[in-house]
Amino acid sequence: MGRSASPYLLGAPAIVWLVVFFVVPLVTMLSLSIQTCDSITLSLVYAGAATVAALVVAFPVTYWIAFRAKRKNFFLLMLLVPFFVSFVIRTTAWYTLLADNGAILTKLKILHLVPESFHVLATPLAVIGGLAYNYLPFTALPLYVALERIDRRVMEASHDLYATRRVAFTHVVLPLAVPGIFAAFLLTFVPAAGDYVNAAILGGTNTVMIGQVIQKKFLEAADYPAASALSMVLLVLMLVGIAAYAKFLGSRTIEEYV
Numbered sequence: 001m002g003r004s005a006s007p008y009l010l011g012a013p014a015i016v017w018l019v020v021f022f023v024v025p026l027v028t029m030l031s032l033s034i035q036t037c038d039s040i041t042l043s044l045v046y047a048g049a050a051t052v053a054a055l056v057v058a059f060p061v062t063y064w065i066a067f068r069a070k071r072k073n074f075f076l077l078m079l080l081v082p083f084f085v086s087f088v089i090r091t092t093a094w095y096t097l098l099a100d101n102g103a104i105l106t107k108l109k110i111l112h113l114v115p116e117s118f119h120v121l122a123t124p125l126a127v128i129g130g131l132a133y134n135y136l137p138f139t140a141l142p143l144y145v146a147l148e149r150i151d152r153r154v155m156e157a158s159h160d161l162y163a164t165r166r167v168a169f170t171h172v173v174l175p176l177a178v179p180g181i182f183a184a185f186l187l188t189f190v191p192a193a194g195d196y197v198n199a200a201i202l203g204g205t206n207t208v209m210i211g212q213v214i215q216k217k218f219l220e221a222a223d224y225p226a227a228s229a230l231s232m233v234l235l236v237l238m239l240v241g242i243a244a245y246a247k248f249l250g251s252r253t254i255e256e257y258v
Contacts, residue, residue, distance in 0.1 A: 040233065043210040046124065047193035050131035051185050054139040057132070058184070062140050063173075066147035076144065083137050091201045094130050095121065098202070122204025130198035138187040146180020147173070182248075190238045210234055 065075045082090070097104055098120040108114045120126050150173060158168040196211030203209075210230060217227035 039208050039210045039213045040230075042208065043193045043234075044237070046128055046131060046199075046207075046209060047189050047195075049124075049128045050135065050192050051139070051188040053128065053132040054136050054188050055143075055181065055184060058136060058140040058143055059181075062144040062147055066144055066150075072148075079140055080137055083134075087134060088197060088201075090134060091130055091197055094126075094133065095201050098126055121202060122207065124203075124207055126202040127199050127207045127209075130202045131192045131195060134195075134198060135188045135192050138191065139184045142180045142184040142187060143177070146177045146183070150176050186241055189241065193238065194234055 061079065065072050065079075069075050096102055099105070100119050100121070105114065105118070105120065109116055109118070154172055154176070155168060158172050163171070193209075194211045196209060196215050199207050199209040199212055214227050214230050214234075217223040217230070
């Protein structure tokens with residue numbers, strides 16, 4: 001046994017002590033918290049899925065407005081007009097549309113496109129769809145700003161170099177839109193993760209999000225310490241995302257991270 005092993009032997013007692021009295025309890029607490037706080041995981045998953053869905057819908061629309069539309073302000077206003085209505089009213093309207101006897105499912109069942117037992121309410125699909133719809137402006141506006149700021153001369157230069165539209169989009173537009181995509185993701189994900197209206201109206205017992213748990217502990221159970229602790233956990237998770245945005249995309253040029 002050479003000298004290279006000596007430091008490890010000398011530090012072995014301290015390492016064992018740290019593992020037994022620090023690492024093991026920490027891992028145990030973490031596993032228990034995950035088991036007892038499934039709503040946090042559900043909230044993050046639903047918020048992530050809704051954010052991705054909103055990005056998929058908003059990016060083509062904002063791209064068309066920024067690059068193709070002649071009356072940009074008009075179409076941008078049309079995109080935002082539905083969201084002048086109350087958040088709760090819009091969510092309740094989706095509840096009416098997606099109900100088993102609603103306008104959508106009734107016609108689909110009459111046409112035998114879906115089975116009679118098919119339903120959408122009280123499912124993850126309904127919650128994710130409601131989140132994506134209600135927070136669509138938080139996704140669309142940063143994307144539009146990022147796309148609008150792209151220098152059109154860069155696009156012209158890519159076409160002068162015989163780049164196709166697809167190549168120009170993937171190698172010019174998309175990289176330059178990365179800060180806007182990241183900002184849109186963050187601005188949508190943060191409120192969606194803490195939302196409880198969509199899950200309460202469109203969801204069921206299997207789609208309980210962290211916002212519902214916090215609301216019930218504050219207003220119904222009066223368990224203020226637990227509600228505050230859950231709020232702090234959610235806040236820390238959101239601050240991590242904001243810090244990541246500020247670190248990597250807040251003050252650097254696009255060439256450094258594309």
